[in-house]
Amino acid sequence: MKENMNPDDAKLGALLRASRVTLALPPRFQENVWRRIADAEAPVPSTSWLSWLDTLAALVLRPRWALATAAGLVVAGALLGAHEGNLAANQAAQAQYLAAVAPAALR
């Protein structure tokens, strides 16, 4: 290879070597590089509400839990409705009584 080398190439090589700029690395360059690599490879920590939502969704999908909650809601709604219905009927009866004994025309 060397025999085929052009003398101008040798000159050019020397010139290129002389023109190469050697930059000084910033302080703690290597340490910073490794730290950034470690950060990039670390698993993304999930935020608390996201994990909470996932837990809740998983809970909702459990048939036993879903059935118990549905039954609880139906019973609670029925009890509250019965109570309120009773009160409404009682109020209607009182209003009827009042309209009978003290009609608006007399008041």
Place this chain on the structure above:
Amino acid sequence: MNRSLAIVLGALGLGVMLFSGSYLVSHRICQVCVTQPPGSLDWMRKEFHVNDAEMARIRRLHADYLSQCNLMCQMVAAKKQEVAAALNNATNVSPVAEQKLAELAACRVQCQSRVLQYFVEVSQIMPPAEGRRYLAKMQNAAFGAQEGNEQPVSEPAGHEQHH
């Protein structure tokens, strides 16, 4: 995340539907079943803890009073007609119209005092504490401040600045 959110929101919606559905059905059923026929006084037994003997006395008193109440209503209606006749086509308040208005007011006062007397009589049949509660409640319901009745007629906007 989207899937979890959809599941939770769907479950919430289903829960709301279940709760409100059972509430409405039960409310309606209870209202229909508990509703008493017109004129029934059974609500009073529960509300004011009236026993059977007291209830029987209240029923008699109530029946007597209702016949008087009908007469009073007829009397007030007749007086109202007289007032309307006196005011018919009148452009000012005549002495006759004033006289009829005074008669109507007097008739109303008479009826109101009879209503109050009935409330007092019923309350005296009940146990004392319940009687006081009944009287206060009925007086307030019948003659208490009723919304809108005694409100002055509101003036058009802009009139306030002249006063």
